[in-house]
Amino acid sequence: MTTPLKLHKVIKRYGERVVLDVDQLAVKGGKITTVIGPNGSGKSTLLRIMALLLVNDAGYLEVLGETVKWQKQQLLRLRRQMSMVTQTSFMFQGTVDYNVAYGLGVRKISEKAVQNRVAEALEMVGMSAYRAADAHTLSGGERQKVAIARAVAIKPRILFLDEPTSNIDISSAAEIEKQIKNINKDQDITIIMVTHNLFQAKRLADEVIFIHEGHIIEQGGQDLFTKPQDLRTAAFLRGETVF
Numbered sequence: 001m002t003t004p005l006k007l008h009k010v011i012k013r014y015g016e017r018v019v020l021d022v023d024q025l026a027v028k029g030g031k032i033t034t035v036i037g038p039n040g041s042g043k044s045t046l047l048r049i050m051a052l053l054l055v056n057d058a059g060y061l062e063v064l065g066e067t068v069k070w071q072k073q074q075l076l077r078l079r080r081q082m083s084m085v086t087q088t089s090f091m092f093q094g095t096v097d098y099n100v101a102y103g104l105g106v107r108k109i110s111e112k113a114v115q116n117r118v119a120e121a122l123e124m125v126g127m128s129a130y131r132a133a134d135a136h137t138l139s140g141g142e143r144q145k146v147a148i149a150r151a152v153a154i155k156p157r158i159l160f161l162d163e164p165t166s167n168i169d170i171s172s173a174a175e176i177e178k179q180i181k182n183i184n185k186d187q188d189i190t191i192i193m194v195t196h197n198l199f200q201a202k203r204l205a206d207e208v209i210f211i212h213e214g215h216i217i218e219q220g221g222q223d224l225f226t227k228p229q230d231l232r233t234a235a236f237l238r239g240e241t242v243f
């Protein structure tokens with residue numbers, strides 16, 4: 001699958017206001033795409049629509065080779081192949097193990113395989129020592145790591161990360177960045193990640209999308225960071241307010 005996600009003339013409105021207006025977007029399969037842009041530019045809205053958690057008002061999407069019809073059976077099938085980590089992660093009542101295993105319950109895999117995947121995912125985020133801990137007692141950053149483990153444990157085809165390291169200290173964030181790269185390479189998972197950290201975006205990106213006022217202004221490879229084509233991209237990368 002070379003293009004697991006395509007958007008065609010996708011529009012999202014809240015009341016009268018258009019918050020997202022994407023003419024065409026194709027996400028490259030097996031790559032890490034980072035999404036950058038100012039607050040309120042529509043990054044999370046874009047991710048939620050792509051993850052089929054929010055319905056667009058116009059246009060259509062193609063996800064994993066299927067045109068999205070927003071019909072129950074199809075949504076279930078497609079959503080099971082994707083997972084999302086947000087800035088504030090919800091923890092279910094129970095242990096860390098239980099939280100990571102959560103998404104695996106509906107899948108047809110043995111109890112032994114569930115345990116293996118949970119152990120593997122927690123190892124990856126450096127949280128193995130917390131397996132039996134009550135999830136509600138974890139710090140913000142620890143929760144975030146568990147949320148990443150939970151998202152990865154299901155072995156999704158597409159992984160969405162919305163500012164996944166914003167609560168995490170620098171050395172843990174560096175470790176998670178390394179793991180994000182490993183997940184992408186070893187398991188061939190397409191990753192789409194929003195980040196406000198431009199250094200992080202640059203370190204991780206095979207592809208980068210700059211979004212401003214609901215529009216994709218520019219999409220490209222590493223060149224976008226060094227030779228942006230649009231003045232607004234250049235201003236944003238310099239840390240200036242974009243008009």
Ligand SMILES: Nc1ncnc2c1ncn2[C@@H]1O[C@H](COP(=O)(O)OP(=O)(O)OP(=O)(O)O)[C@@H](O)[C@H]1O
Pocket residue numbers: 014019037038039040041042043044045046
């Ligand atoms: N449920 C909603 N009702 C009304 N407006 C909304 C709703 N959700 C988002 N918006 C508006 O849509 C715009 C885009 O929001 P979005 O969360 O996608 O921005 P963002 O780029 O992720 O910003 P940030 O960097 O702050 O996370 C914002 O102006 C926001 O206020």
Ligand SMILES: [Mg+2]
Pocket residue numbers: 043044045162
């Ligand atoms: Mg956001």
